[in-house]
Amino acid sequence: MNFLKKKVNFKRLKYTIDKSSEIGKIPGNGLRRLALSDEDKEMRDLFKYWMKDSGLAVRVDDFGNMYGRREGDTNQSPIVVGSHLDTQPSGGRFDGILGVLIALEAVRTLNDYGIETTRPIEIVNFTNEEGARFEPPMMASGGLAGTFSRDFIYTRTDREGKSYGDELTRIGYDGKQENRLKDFFAFIELHIEQGPVLEKENISIGAVEGIQGTNWLEVTVTGESDHAGPTPMDMRKDALTAASKMVSMIENKAKKYGVSATVGRFSVSPDVVNCVPGEVVFSLDLRHLDNDIRITALNEMKKEIEVIAANRDVSVNIKNLWDSETAVFNNVIVNMISETSNQYGYSVKRIPSGAGHDAKYMNDMGPTAMVFLPSVNGKSHDVSELTLDKDIEQGADVVFGVIQKLANYDKELG
Numbered sequence: 001m002n003f004l005k006k007k008v009n010f011k012r013l014k015y016t017i018d019k020s021s022e023i024g025k026i027p028g029n030g031l032r033r034l035a036l037s038d039e040d041k042e043m044r045d046l047f048k049y050w051m052k053d054s055g056l057a058v059r060v061d062d063f064g065n066m067y068g069r070r071e072g073d074t075n076q077s078p079i080v081v082g083s084h085l086d087t088q089p090s091g092g093r094f095d096g097i098l099g100v101l102i103a104l105e106a107v108r109t110l111n112d113y114g115i116e117t118t119r120p121i122e123i124v125n126f127t128n129e130e131g132a133r134f135e136p137p138m139m140a141s142g143g144l145a146g147t148f149s150r151d152f153i154y155t156r157t158d159r160e161g162k163s164y165g166d167e168l169t170r171i172g173y174d175g176k177q178e179n180r181l182k183d184f185f186a187f188i189e190l191h192i193e194q195g196p197v198l199e200k201e202n203i204s205i206g207a208v209e210g211i212q213g214t215n216w217l218e219v220t221v222t223g224e225s226d227h228a229g230p231t232p233m234d235m236r237k238d239a240l241t242a243a244s245k246m247v248s249m250i251e252n253k254a255k256k257y258g259v260s261a262t263v264g265r266f267s268v269s270p271d272v273v274n275c276v277p278g279e280v281v282f283s284l285d286l287r288h289l290d291n292d293i294r295i296t297a298l299n300e301m302k303k304e305i306e307v308i309a310a311n312r313d314v315s316v317n318i319k320n321l322w323d324s325e326t327a328v329f330n331n332v333i334v335n336m337i338s339e340t341s342n343q344y345g346y347s348v349k350r351i352p353s354g355a356g357h358d359a360k361y362m363n364d365m366g367p368t369a370m371v372f373l374p375s376v377n378g379k380s381h382d383v384s385e386l387t388l389d390k391d392i393e394q395g396a397d398v399v400f401g402v403i404q405k406l407a408n409y410d411k412e413l414g
Contacts, residue, residue: 007397008102008105009108009112014392024039024087029383030092031087032089033085033086035133036128036133036164040171041173051068054107055070060175062177063143063180064127065140066125070107070117070121072407073116077119078120079121079122081122081399083098083099083129084097084100084128085125090381091132091381094385094386095385098387102395104123105396106399110400120407121407127139129358134157134158138360144180145361185366186330186406186413187359188333188370189357190371190372190399192372193351193378194355195375199376204374206351206372207372208352208372209289209329209352210289210326210327210353212294212353213287213323213325214285215285215322216320216323217320218319220281221246221279221315223242223312223313236276238276239268239277245308246304249301249305253297254286257288257296257297259294261297262284262285263283263285286298286301288326289326290326302318324356327363329363329368330367330368330369330414332367333368336369340401340402340405357370371398371399373387373392373394
């Protein structure tokens with residue numbers, strides 16, 4: 001198979017990206033296309049037209065996931081490739097969107113060359129990956145994997161009290177349960193990195209090894225609120241100074257274990273200039289690809305938080321908000337992504353994902369891997385989000401090549 005002679009039609013791909021960027025457009029070249037909104041419906045309608053125009057059999061399941069199927073020479077389990085078209089409230093033009101539109105372009109290119117595949121190929125647009133309107137994120141792919149029930153998904157509400165189920169019906173994308181993806185031979189998701197590593201190292205393609213496990217905690221530190229003037233320093237039960245020690249400790253432990261630790265939310269009460277803080281609430285987001293390392297670091301951080309609280313004569317409550325185990329991707333497919341990148345002459349690096357993606361839940365259903373593309377300055381979930389044309393084109397070529405390999409693969413993926 002001579003990959004160097006078969007590449008995607010980037011001019012056509014760029015056109016679809018530009019058309020997508022007009023739907024839900026906001027100032028600064030960003031997008032606001034929340035799940036199940038009018039803008040989401042407009043984009044879905046266009047995507048459905050593009051799929052049908054490409055000869056795909058289109059169906060929608062009861063979670064609103066959209067599929068376009070290209071038949072193969074056999075009726076074996078399909079190769080599935082895709083991502084999501086919804087965005088953050090002030091999102092960019094590439095997050096998730098590239099994964100869907102590149103999947104479409106790969107199928108169009110197969111059609112251009114008249115390439116038949118042994119296995120069918122299905123492209124997919126997952127509903128509500130972002131979780132920006134309906135929480136939690138990645139809800140519809142989680143529904144496919146059995147993590148979330150249909151009743152749970154349908155009863156999630158946005159800030160206006162509108163439910164997922166009602167909004168799905170309103171925009172006309174409440175499909176049938178029998179249309180759900182039930183099995184697949186392999187799943188591929190292309191996504192922007194949302195971090196700075198690939199750009200910093202001048203690498204075009206990330207062969208993603210897995211998605212880091214995550215723990216979210218909420219820590220409440222309770223001391224005593226007092227007047228700042230008459231209360232001596234050695235008689236204070238200052239929740240803020242104790243919490244500050246805890247945050248500093250978390251940073252040091254994170255460096256020791258090589259984990260990612262983020263205190264992203266921090267509130268002080270009574271939040272007054274001349275009052276000793278009586279209560280502090282802060283969050284902790286902890287991530288690592290190795291579950292054992294992450295849990296070891298987490299347990300040590302918890303222990304040290306308790307020690308600091310005792311030494312500072314304050315009380316502390318640690319609440320678990322959310323846990324997510326590491327998703328380790330299929331090594332055969334990860335290697336295939338690396339090999340295909342090399343065949344095209346594109347630089348490639350094996351890399352973990354620090355963010356969650358639909359691929360996490362698809363990995364629970366079958367062999368899965370991801371392709372990452374560089375994010376300029378590591379920016380994402382923001383109007384400044386940017387992935388360069390050359391990287392988009394190269395990523396599309398790699399997905400096109402990997403799809404062909406997988407669709408004709410006659411061995412077990414393991």
